[in-house]
Amino acid sequence: MIETIRLIAAREITTKLRDRAFLISTGVMLLIVVGSVVVPLLLNGDDGHPKFRLAVAGSSATTIGETAKTVGAAAITAADVQEKADDQAGEDGLPLVTRAAETGVPAADLTLVNADSADAATALVRSEDADAALVETADGTLEVIGRDEVDSDLSTLITVAAQADETRAVLTEAGVGDDVLTQLQSTRPPGERLLEPGSPNEGVATVLSFAFAGLFYFTAIVFGLTIAQSVVEEKQSRVIEILVAATPVRLLLAGKIVGNAVLALGQVALLLAIGLAAASATGQGAAASLLLSSGGWFLLFFALGFVMLSCAWAAAGSLAARQEDLQSTTMPLQMALIIPFFLAFSFTDPGTGLKVLSYVPFTSPMSMPRRLLIEDASWWEALISLGIIAATGALLIVLAARLYEGSLLRTGTKTSIAAAWKREKQTSA
Amino acid sequence: MLELDGISRSFDGRRVLDGISFTVEPGRLTGFVGSNGAGKTTTMRIVLGILAPDAGTVSWKGQPVDREARRGFGYMPEERGLYPKMNPLDQLIFLARLHGVDAGAARRKATDLLEQLGLGDRLTDKLESLSLGNQQRVQVAAALIHEPALLVLDEPFSGLDPITVDTMTTILRTSAATGVPVLFSSHQLDLVERICDDLVIISGGGVVARGTVEALRHERAGARFRLVLGEDAGWLRDVDGIQVLDVDGPKALVELPDVSHDQQLLSVALNHGPVHEFSRVIPALADIYREVSQ
Structure with a gap:
């Protein structure tokens, strides 16, 4: 009996592994996972700080330009220090209670382009060789020239620099020494402390739980349809009669489910492993350790949830006579997945809604891992939820197996659920 | 078995x-x-x-x-x-x-x-x-x-x-x-x-x-005989006790009340003239099938 199930499962697996569409879609999913980890890093590859080219003409414009450049660079250094501290806190699992307040100065990388005259500087802006120009007008005031706009960060930088230079000039004139000026400039703004900080790793946890829910939903749909299609293929190609003559119908069903569950779990585990590898390789230690600690729970929920649904998919497949019928026979199931999917996405914050969803068998594979991630549920709650899934699964298996047996040999037309349920006496053993 | x-x-x-x-x-x-x-x-x-x-x-x-x-x-x-x-x-x-x-x-x-x-x-x-x-x-x-x-x-x-x-x-x-x-x-x-x-x-x-196919055919054969005579077989219609199903020149298909009457028919025919062919007609499977499926 086990041998037969193994044999049928192995056929499902090898058939799928030779299916080019399956291999390609798996490859694409792997790329998406790697991409979603790596791409944000690439986008922030230059530390995410904007770069500007500022044309300057005239000595006072040059002085202010220099100051703006220094201030922008100082802000970059400050931001990097902050980021590193955040990462450190995340990795150590420390809540980020205190953080330096933003200084208000945009972190930007400024390059000065010296122009001979105001006209030359304007020309540089016009030809897009500079993002903006800082020039002295005829009456001695300063003017910022942009093409169709001046970037607000750049504008702020110039304003800050102009004010700083002005302040320094006034203070110097009043006899204030350089050391005092330096001290003034290095004054740090006050730090911040949150009385009710969000859950640790809030950001990463949210991304992960959406990823888990999405993975469950898509895999359940994709492999569910695979099961249904494989059942219809056997009906439509009529090979079913030979199979039924050789082996009991229930073993056929069991083999199909085992085979596809192994494939689905394998694919999800592969995606998780690749995601984990990519996260560690790119130094996102916090994400990697969270994934490592919660991935096991997710796989457990995934496996049970998948088996619970897969029998129903097989039954939906057996009700169809041709691939074209699948659309309508699998509709109730697709609904039974889509609605929970959206529900799970609407209730993500701790509360009664999320708590209820984490116990309802169709949403719990999505909602309970979420609660575990944000440490809103303890392990025993997860076990209860798993138990509910298992019980529902057992019930669905009995119902679906009966529909499967009742409709498998009706190869002519689509079978109604009622007709399949009635079950003309089929096999005698 | x-x-x-x-x-x-x-x-x-x-x-x-x-x-x-x-x-x-x-x-x-x-x-x-x-x-x-x-x-x-x-x-x-x-x-x-x-x-x-x-x-x-x-x-x-x-x-x-x-x-x-x-x-x-x-x-x-x-x-x-x-x-x-x-x-x-x-x-x-x-x-x-x-x-x-x-x-x-x-x-x-x-x-x-x-x-x-x-x-x-x-x-x-x-x-x-x-x-x-x-x-x-x-x-x-x-x-x-x-x-x-x-x-x-x-x-x-x-x-x-x-x-x-x-x-x-x-x-x-x-x-x-x-x-x-x-x-x-x-x-x-x-x-x-x-x-x-x-x-x-x-x-x-x-x-x-x-x-068996043979047994079935013989079982269902009845008492039908085919004759090929030296002259026109029309006179067979006047013989008592047999049913003439078809006559085509010297050829005829007749049905006897029982198979055991075959020698009698043969001697009557021989008395009348030469007999080139005298055989029992065994129905083809198709005929039996048609008969039993009605």
């Missing part, structure tokens, strides 16, 4: 089989004949355990047939079909293993069988890329792959080209020659008559005739 005893089966209250009983002897080709909807496929499905009978038993070697015995049966359903995207070799290995053949033996047997059927160079092509005729050959191989102890084939000749019909005939004869009981249904009565040892005719859900 396969034995069906009093098999009945209804679908949605309509009785399709009503007390079907017959046997399929080892080493003999048994033809299963009946019109569309007579219940041939239902009977075969019941033998294979795909359908359960409402009443009656199917016995194999004297025991009620069970799952284990059925695993040794070979079946070719009327609705042909295998996995379209699998190649013939993998397909046959899979089916052989479902029937309990181990992997190594399954591979050897599948390769041998496909080579025998002239598919040696198509082992690893997708089934759907094969011609219809070649797909049929793979289907035949699927029924034989596990060296079945009983062979049940539903319309094995339908859709076959003449060459494949010959191949199929040889396969059935070879299987029967090894002592395997073979049951097959067919619409092609001339073919059935040519290759069958035994015959079962069903009509209206019941067996209306069964036995």
Whole structure:
């Protein structure tokens, strides 16, 4: 009996592994996972700080330009220090209670382009060789020239620099020494402390739980349809009669489910492993350790949830006579997945809604891992939820197996659920 | 030996089989004949355990047939079909293993069988890329792959080209020659008559005739005689006690009240003139079939 199930499962697996569409879609999913980890890093590859080219003409414009450049660079250094501290806190699992307040100065990388005259500087802006120009007008005031706009960060930088230079000039004139000026400039703004900080790793946890829910939903749909299609293929190609003559119908069903569950779990585990590898390789230690600690729970929920649904998919497949019928026979199931999917996405914050969803068998594979991630549920709650899934699964298996047996040999037309349920006496053993 | 005893089966209250009983002897080709909807496929499905009978038993070697015995049966359903995207070799290995053949033996047997059927160079092509005729050959191989102890084939000749019909005939004869009981249904009565040892005719859900083909034909032969005389046979109409069915010049077809009257008729004819031919007319299977199926 086990041998037969193994044999049928192995056929499902090898058939799928030779299916080019399956291999390609798996490859694409792997790329998406790697991409979603790596791409944000690439986008922030230059530390995410904007770069500007500022044309300057005239000595006072040059002085202010220099100051703006220094201030922008100082802000970059400050931001990097902050980021590193955040990462450190995340990795150590420390809540980020205190953080330096933003200084208000945009972190930007400024390059000065010296122009001979105001006209030359304007020309540089016009030809897009500079993002903006800082020039002295005829009456001695300063003017910022942009093409169709001046970037607000750049504008702020110039304003800050102009004010700083002005302040320094006034203070110097009043006899204030350089050391005092330096001290003034290095004054740090006050730090911040949150009385009710969000859950640790809030950001990463949210991304992960959406990823888990999405993975469950898509895999359940994709492999569910695979099961249904494989059942219809056997009906439509009529090979079913030979199979039924050789082996009991229930073993056929069991083999199909085992085979596809192994494939689905394998694919999800592969995606998780690749995601984990990519996260560690790119130094996102916090994400990697969270994934490592919660991935096991997710796989457990995934496996049970998948088996619970897969029998129903097989039954939906057996009700169809041709691939074209699948659309309508699998509709109730697709609904039974889509609605929970959206529900799970609407209730993500701790509360009664999320708590209820984490116990309802169709949403719990999505909602309970979420609660575990944000440490809103303890392990025993997860076990209860798993138990509910298992019980529902057992019930669905009995119902679906009966529909499967009742409709498998009706190869002519689509079978109604009622007709399949009635079950003309089929096999005698 | 396969034995069906009093098999009945209804679908949605309509009785399709009503007390079907017959046997399929080892080493003999048994033809299963009946019109569309007579219940041939239902009977075969019941033998294979795909359908359960409402009443009656199917016995194999004297025991009620069970799952284990059925695993040794070979079946070719009327609705042909295998996995379209699998190649013939993998397909046959899979089916052989479902029937309990181990992997190594399954591979050897599948390769041998496909080579025998002239598919040696198509082992690893997708089934759907094969011609219809070649797909049929793979289907035949699927029924034989596990060296079945009983062979049940539903319309094995339908859709076959003449060459494949010959191949199929040889396969059935070879299987029967090894002592395997073979049951097959067919619409092609001339073919059935040519290759069958035994015959079962069903009509209206019941067996209306069964036995060896020869016995059935003689049993149903009646007392019909054909004469070819030296002159016009018209005078036969005036002979008392015989019924003239047809006269065509010197040829005549007559029916006697009983076969035992044949010598009497012959001497009357000889007294009248020369008799070139005098023979009993044995009906063709088609005639019997038509007669019993009414």
